Amino acid sequence: MFKKLFGKREKKEETLFAPLNGKVVDIEQVPDPTFSQKLMGEGIAIEPADGTVVSPVNGEIIQFFHTKHAIGIRSETGLEILIHVGLETVMLNGEGFTGHVQVGDKVKVGDRLITFDLEVIKEKAASSITPIVITNMDAVQSIEKFPVTHAKARMDQLMHIMIKK
Template structure:
């Protein structure tokens, strides 16, 4: 009897991360907070928002939603963990100016509304309205390709193409 042996081939997973906000795309290194600019939380990109709505950048599940509503974590269907942090030093606003539309455990699709916020209030009260979007489980990432996007349209424009291990 003839037996063929096949080497087990690892299947790579691919993910496209879409813009979660409308606004100007900015390199993560330009975010005026070393936690993000030095990629201490992970690789990513940032958006300087032009309005106050955050939508899901991937299909997945809400895994973290800070009680202050300034940041949200999503696990994509491929296992990427993405943090969207609205503005800088916005945790000190203690939820003022933010409205959440999801909770931990909710399934979301690209473009689903997650949070709205008062952009003018954030600009007035926080250090910055720039919003970092980072992959927090970089140990699962093999490669990232960032798309050149000047003005991102939420839920429509791809920001990054990620291949996981």
């Protein structure tokens, strides 16, 4: 009866949880201008302590690069988030990466998305730093970044995003 009278209530905010364990770095400090100059969107980065990426939100996988180095998720609120493991990791052509989801899969916070060999990334890529960016910034009203210096995957909140109505 309540839904009938008032309609479906839409969530207008989202909390991004840490998708990796590791040191949190300002996006402006990422040594790649595509990320540091926010050309892809606002975000944060993590210097990974291990090789597991988990979902930072409840949502759906909307993009998964064939090289398994980057993945796109659309949250239940419509935010689109890109997690890009390392810099210039596309050149590895999938070496050291294992995907655990496919495009179209529904995911919950903490679901395993990608595992990777951190030593391979450190040895063969430009950097292991992993940007996490919101790619549809036109949907964002405001972002509050939490003062986390060392993230614990699934547990620590990194950003609180207010979504435009």
